[in-house]
Amino acid sequence: MSTKNKILDAAEHLFADKGFNGTSLREITSLADVNLAAVNYHFGSKKELIKAVMSRYMNELSPRLEASLTVICQQETPPSLVEVFSAFVEPLLSLNVFKENGTSNFLQLLGRGYTDSQGFLRWFLTTQYPGVIEKFVVAVQRAYPELSAEDIFWRLHLTMGTVVFTMSSSDALMDIAQSDFGQQIDISDVINKVIPFVAAGVGAPLVH
Amino acid sequence: MSTKNKILDAAEHLFADKGFNGTSLREITSLADVNLAAVNYHFGSKKELIKAVMSRYMNELSPRLEASLTVICQQETPPSLVEVFSAFVEPLLSLNVFKENGTSNFLQLLGRGYTDSQGFLRWFLTTQYPGVIEKFVVAVQRAYPELSAEDIFWRLHLTMGTVVFTMSSSDALMDIAQSDFGQQIDISDVINKVIPFVAAGVGAPLVH
DNA sequence: GTCTATAACTAGATAGAC
DNA sequence: GTCTATCTAGTTATAGAC
Numbered sequence: 001m002s003t004k005n006k007i008l009d010a011a012e013h014l015f016a017d018k019g020f021n022g023t024s025l026r027e028i029t030s031l032a033d034v035n036l037a038a039v040n041y042h043f044g045s046k047k048e049l050i051k052a053v054m055s056r057y058m059n060e061l062s063p064r065l066e067a068s069l070t071v072i073c074q075q076e077t078p079p080s081l082v083e084v085f086s087a088f089v090e091p092l093l094s095l096n097v098f099k100e101n102g103t104s105n106f107l108q109l110l111g112r113g114y115t116d117s118q119g120f121l122r123w124f125l126t127t128q129y130p131g132v133i134e135k136f137v138v139a140v141q142r143a144y145p146e147l148s149a150e151d152i153f154w155r156l157h158l159t160m161g162t163v164v165f166t167m168s169s170s171d172a173l174m175d176i177a178q179s180d181f182g183q184q185i186d187i188s189d190v191i192n193k194v195i196p197f198v199a200a201g202v203g204a205p206l207v208h
Numbered sequence: 209m210s211t212k213n214k215i216l217d218a219a220e221h222l223f224a225d226k227g228f229n230g231t232s233l234r235e236i237t238s239l240a241d242v243n244l245a246a247v248n249y250h251f252g253s254k255k256e257l258i259k260a261v262m263s264r265y266m267n268e269l270s271p272r273l274e275a276s277l278t279v280i281c282q283q284e285t286p287p288s289l290v291e292v293f294s295a296f297v298e299p300l301l302s303l304n305v306f307k308e309n310g311t312s313n314f315l316q317l318l319g320r321g322y323t324d325s326q327g328f329l330r331w332f333l334t335t336q337y338p339g340v341i342e343k344f345v346v347a348v349q350r351a352y353p354e355l356s357a358e359d360i361f362w363r364l365h366l367t368m369g370t371v372v373f374t375m376s377s378s379d380a381l382m383d384i385a386q387s388d389f390g391q392q393i394d395i396s397d398v399i400n401k402v403i404p405f406v407a408a409g410v411g412a413p414l415v416h
Numbered sequence: 417g418t419c420t421a422t423a424a425c426t427a428g429a430t431a432g433a434c
Numbered sequence: 435g436t437c438t439a440t441c442t443a444g445t446t447a448t449a450g451a452c
Contacts, residue, residue: 024427037436153385201409422448423447430439433438
């Protein structure tokens with residue numbers, strides 16, 4: 001296993017757990033069992049390392065997601081909102097095949113990216129991977145044509161918030177569910193709890 | 209204005225904007241225009257300062273919130289979920305009277321507390337202010353008796369995620385809404401977009 | 417209570433030997 | 435490509451004069 005990949009794996013794990021600001025290069029290189037200077041040799045800076053960690057997932061996920069949403073959009077009958085959101089499940093769970101705990105790690109990282117580092121990752125994702133967002137908006141419009149562009153904007157951000165925040169604390173939530181209710185939960189169970197919630201939220205009646 | 213309050217105000221502003229980890233005592237004391245050593249003199253440590261910033265809001269908010277939820281619970285007819293969530297509006301907006309931008313600042317801080325610093329603030333809030341959570345659960349149970357304790361647990365966390373995440377990026381969202389749609393939005397507009405979303409989410413049909 | 421000065425430590429980044 | 439050693443700048447926290 002190459003030094004570069006050892007760093008990426010260690011960084012991913014620590015970033016998801018403690019955030020980007022909360023993780024030092026020394027912790028990363030120590031966990032990866034490589035020299036401190038290797039990060040700057042292979043990636044140039046911590047910021048570039050963060051981008052590299054996210055890109056590894058996005059390059060795997062975004063084509064699958066676009067394909068899945070395209071199928072939904074090309075159906076003859078308009079989809080339900082639950083169908084639209086369910087289009088995310090298979091691509092997201094495929095990250096678990098690509099990498100152990102991939103789904104959970106990626107969603108946690110996404111959450112970190114939105115709150116740490118004052119939105120530089122939000123900028124990175126929306127400018128580097130605009131296709132996914134566009135296709136998603138089209139799918140929602142087909143499912144709920146009465147929603148205006150403004151309403152879609154707001155409700156998609158609320159959805160993003162629900163998903164990303166839940167996933168970034170999913171480890172803690174799974175622990176609590178286990179200890180308080182004896183529920184043995186995994187990441188796909190969490191996804192199946194989130195989908196009806198956000199589908200109902202996006203489909204909520206409009207108030208004026 | 210006392211040194212202590214100058215520190216609290218500056219810390220609140222910077223913590224909301226850049227997170228707890230991302231804000232140094234030097235930035236705080238410099239914005240507050242007090243000496244660096246004053247933080248440790250008045251609060252003992254950065255961690256205690258964080259608690260003090262949150263407590264100032266929670267001590268104002270939690271009695272209002274408990275009172276508001278108690279009214280909802282004591283109504284003869286069970287409330288709707290929208291009514292339950294609307295019980296939060298007046299107490300939250302009262303923070304704007306208590307302090308300029310209080311509502312927005314508090315909700316942003318709450319978001320930070322859940323993602324920064326590995327849940328120490330979550331622990332602090334749930335152990336120090338359990339009354340609000342209990343009353344909230346009772347109100348939701350009256351509104352939607354078919355929901356099991358587990359379902360309420362999950363959906364309340366999803367709600368928390370939606371609210372807290374949205375609010376922690378509310379400045380950015382308001383800016384985008386302004387530039388893309390010409391919408392002039394303030395924090396109470398955002399709250400009025402969130403309520404139907406989370407009420408519908410919590411009230412979503414159960415899948416088994 | 418407020419200040420200066422500084423201790424004790426950690427951060428990201430790099431020069432240069434191998 | 436990998437290492438050690440080190441630089442510069444930042445961090446929290448504190449001792450002690452005023």
